[in-house]
Amino acid sequence: MSSPLHPLPAEKEDTTINEFLEQLEQGRGVSPNTVRNYRQALLEFKATVPDKSWWALAPSDFKAYLYSLARAQKLGPSTVRLRFAALRTFYKQALREGKIKSNPVADLSLPKMPRRLPVFLNQEQVLALLDAPRKIWAKDEKRIAAGGKKKTRRDAQNWQMLRDLAWLELFYSAGLRLSELVTLRRRDFDLAQGTVRVFGKGRKERLCPLGGPAVHALEAYLDACPFTGEVLFVSSRGTQLNGRTIQLALKRYLAAAGLDSRLTPHKLRHTFATHLLDHGADLRSVQELLGHSQLATTQIYTSVSVERLKRVYDRAHPRA
DSSP, X not given: OOSOOOOOOGGGOOHHHHHHHXXXXXXXXXXXXXXXXXXXXXXXXXXXXXXSOGGGOOHHHHXXXXXXXXXXXXXXXXXXHHHHHHHHHHHHHHHHTTSOSSOTTTTOOOOOOOOOOXXXXXXXXXXXXXXXXXXXXXXXXHHHHHTTOOHHHXXXXXXXXXXXXXXXXXXXXXXXXXXXXXXOBGGGEETTTTEEEEEOGGGOEEEEEOOHHHHHHHHHHHHHOSOOSSBSSBOTTSSBOOHHHXXXXXXXXXXXXXXXXXXXXXXXXXXXXXXXXHTTOOHHHHHHHHTOSSHHHHHHHHHHHHHHHHHHHHHHOTTO
């Protein structure tokens, strides 16, 4: 969820919540992060009505909770909506199973999200970012050589540099989410065909084409990587590279490229989508490549392209 929720003590666990989350995880394959966030959201709500059964709650109970979040706790629309996403999913499941006759949160009016256009990099900025690992490695190599360190130390750093080049290329070439990238396996790639099989939200599978530079970067990394396990991107110990490590490395590369180090991996996904649309890709194809279930989610990127064209027009047209 957008802001951390405080886990409740284990003794306050609710068997109804546990059963729901188990069904959600097994039946729909939702991510561990979603399961954890749903658990916390449901427990926090239930703590406000401890003496009532889940099946005896009325719409007024949820209206009071909504008022408490938005007014008393002054939480933003995105945080409020994410908490109610857990409640809505919970009651949809209960309705399907016949535990309730009507969904008490179905008609609740939630605060609207402010319309924000996705932040993205231009093509020159992307090239600078993709060159950043080489730039940093070259500086480190000079420093190590000047210090008289062994060549094996430089070789160790070299394969990790190639690894980072590969995941940067993948972010931009395939528009992956961070969670999708860190869980990739070597068997997911067909480098001869230039494709990668990706498992997105809800374990939905999609096939993403890769550009030539991404394929070459992956081949170089795999040739140099000293580990041969199933996981694609590994740490210096051979274990799966975690998302936090990638986020911190990205900050370093953004700074080396002279870019805003606060940009996140998801901004590279925005960049991927925006550049495709700028160069003539149709919206449906971009939707499939991103793994969006709803076309409306993808349409936000058309607004980015239109806004950019307007700025170009205003700068260039004599009668703008």
